[in-house]
Amino acid sequence: MAVRVRMAPSPTGEPHIGNIRTAVFNWLFARQMGGQFILRIEDTDRTRYQPETVGVIMDGLRWLGLNWDEGPGLEELQRLGLENAEEYAVGGPYGPYIQSGRLAMYQEVGEELLERGWAYRCNCTPERLAQVRERQRASKQLVMYDRHCRDLPPDAISPDEPHVIRLKVPLTGKTVVPDGIKGDVSFKNAGIDDQILLKSDGFPTYHLAVVVDDHHMKITHIARGDDWIPSTPKRILIYRALEWEPPIYCHVPLVNGPDGRKLGKRHGATSITEFRRQGYLPEALFNFLALLGWSPGEGEEQEIFSREELIERFDLFRVNRAPAAFSYKKLDWMNGVYVRSLSEKELLERLLPFWQEAGMVPDPCPQETLATLRQIVPLVQERLKRLEDVVEWTAFLFREVETPPAEKLVGKKMTPQESLVALRRMRSVLAEAEPFEPEALEPPMRALAEELELKAGQLFGIARWAMTGQKVAPPLFGSLAIMGRETALARLDAAEAALDPKGPKNP
Numbered sequence: 409m410a411v412r413v414r415m416a417p418s419p420t421g422e423p424h425i426g427n428i429r430t431a432v433f434n435w436l437f438a439r440q441m442g443g444q445f446i447l448r449i450e451d452t453d454r455t456r457y458q459p460e461t462v463g464v465i466m467d468g469l470r471w472l473g474l475n476w477d478e479g480p481g482l483e484e485l486q487r488l489g490l491e492n493a494e495e496y497a498v499g500g501p502y503g504p505y506i507q508s509g510r511l512a513m514y515q516e517v518g519e520e521l522l523e524r525g526w527a528y529r530c531n532c533t534p535e536r537l538a539q540v541r542e543r544q545r546a547s548k549q550l551v552m553y554d555r556h557c558r559d560l561p562p563d564a565i566s567p568d569e570p571h572v573i574r575l576k577v578p579l580t581g582k583t584v585v586p587d588g589i590k591g592d593v594s595f596k597n598a599g600i601d602d603q604i605l606l607k608s609d610g611f612p613t614y615h616l617a618v619v620v621d622d623h624h625m626k627i628t629h630i631a632r633g634d635d636w637i638p639s640t641p642k643r644i645l646i647y648r649a650l651e652w653e654p655p656i657y658c659h660v661p662l663v664n665g666p667d668g669r670k671l672g673k674r675h676g677a678t679s680i681t682e683f684r685r686q687g688y689l690p691e692a693l694f695n696f697l698a699l700l701g702w703s704p705g706e707g708e709e710q711e712i713f714s715r716e717e718l719i720e721r722f723d724l725f726r727v728n729r730a731p732a733a734f735s736y737k738k739l740d741w742m743n744g745v746y747v748r749s750l751s752e753k754e755l756l757e758r759l760l761p762f763w764q765e766a767g768m769v770p771d772p773c774p775q776e777t778l779a780t781l782r783q784i785v786p787l788v789q790e791r792l793k794r795l796e797d798v799v800e801w802t803a804f805l806f807r808e809v810e811t812p813p814a815e816k817l818v819g820k821k822m823t824p825q826e827s828l829v830a831l832r833r834m835r836s837v838l839a840e841a842e843p844f845e846p847e848a849l850e851p852p853m854r855a856l857a858e859e860l861e862l863k864a865g866q867l868f869g870i871a872r873w874a875m876t877g878q879k880v881a882p883p884l885f886g887s888l889a890i891m892g893r894e895t896a897l898a899r900l901d902a903a904e905a906a907l908d909p910k911g912p913k914n915p
């Protein structure tokens with residue numbers, strides 16, 4: 409059997425990282441089995457529909473390297489008004505791949521369910537339904553449709569009047585959902601709602617559309633978040649009603665925040681766009697997501713896996729049954745590992761857009777700026793975790809620096825007077841060192857610390873504040889070399905003036 413899996417996002421907002429992780433699982437499984445990964449856009453919820461997010465979703469998938477083998481074609485994407493539709497158009501033999509283009513199919517299946525006695529028309533008014541719900545709530549009953557129209561004579565509701573079509577769920581017995589991860593999950597039919605399948609506007613509900621599409625697109629496995637489990641028995645019943653073979657479900661436990669609560673905004677970034685903007689490398693995020701709820705096995709310490717290794721080793725059926733905890737700390741660590749594994753040239757290419765976005769480097773980047781950036785890259789590579797941090801770290805190399813307030817210029821465990829002396833001495837050392845390069849700057853500065861009976865850290869701390877205007881910066885002497893002697897001395901002069909009790913010198 410050729411494996412066919414899908415990602416079926418609803419374009420109702422930025423794609424949540426939890427859904428992207430499920431997409432990673434599906435993609436890995438498809439690649440491993442030599443199967444197909446299909447992208448289907450589920451846009452039947454018209455009230456929450458945000459057309460522009462279709463492009464955002466596709467862009468995110470592409471960026472992460474989750475290429476799809478079938479998906480919306482050119483005309484479909486143009487119909488949505490998507491800019492650069494050509495870039496994303498893939499098409500395939502089972503289209504359309506956007507649900508709003510498939511309405512006729514759903515209606516046809518709705519009719520068939522009616523004929524088979526597995527569905528019925530319902531023209532209950534919203535007011536009546538609200539009353540029913542209220543009554544049920546008041547008497548602490550299960551809140552569900554009261555089946556009012558279920559046993560009306562077949563012609564009681566004319567197809568021409570406004571109505572919905574509901575699933576006729578058996579009143580007794582159980583529906584079992586076999587699950588590749590969780591094992592059998594069983595539901596009492598009496599507790600399953602007579603779900604609406606087709607709405608009065610002719611749009612299907614999600615439940616019907618998904619079954620029709622998964623069937624027609626020959627989907628074999630469905631890995632998705634386990635928050636969808638409650639809807640699965642309804643689907644199994646629709647498959648049974650139509651005598652179709654259901655796919656194999658694999659419900660993947662959700663992703664929680666580090667505190668064990670549902671991953672949300674208060675924890676940090678949650679959409680793929682945000683992670684991208686903060687400067688996580690796609691290969692690091694991919695690695696991280698693949699290990700979010702899956703691990704290669706007991707006692708296995710390895711955490712860094714190439715894409716190929718993951719394709720080979722991932723095991724969909726051995727995904728953890730407990731929710732995964734999203735550790736931002738681990739992601740930062742992993743990103744740092746990937747950052748260090750890049751060549752300086754590659755890292756420069758990845759960093760350039762961040763500097764440009766921040767307005768620190770022009771676009772296109774002139775040759776001489778490029779030469780400076782080439783010097784900066786090795787300075788930041790060791791410690792950089794998120795690429796966006798480079799902007800703050802290196803701002804002092806591109807912009808005027810505000811002279812820090814006097815208290816920042818006072819060294820650890822030093823008096824302002826001692827710090828002032830240290831600054832002045834530092835100035836003469838830096839004025840004379842030749843060449844103005846780390847090898848020639850560091851030894852006399854260390855010697856100065858010794859002479860002043862200071863720890864190197866005390867002296868360098870003052871130097872860092874005075875010449876970079878910030879507490880954290882790339883290694884000091886490499887930074888000074890890039891800044892150049894003139895700027896360094898000017899900043900020392902300004903710092904000295906700020907620290908001098910006699911006030912700023914007259915210019």
Ligand code: GLU
Nearest residue numbers: 416417418450618632636
């Ligand atoms: N459209 C659903 C979503 O937005 C798909 C759920 C499923 O995979 O069945 O996640």
Ligand code: ZN
Nearest residue numbers: 530531532557
């Ligand atoms: Zn009704």
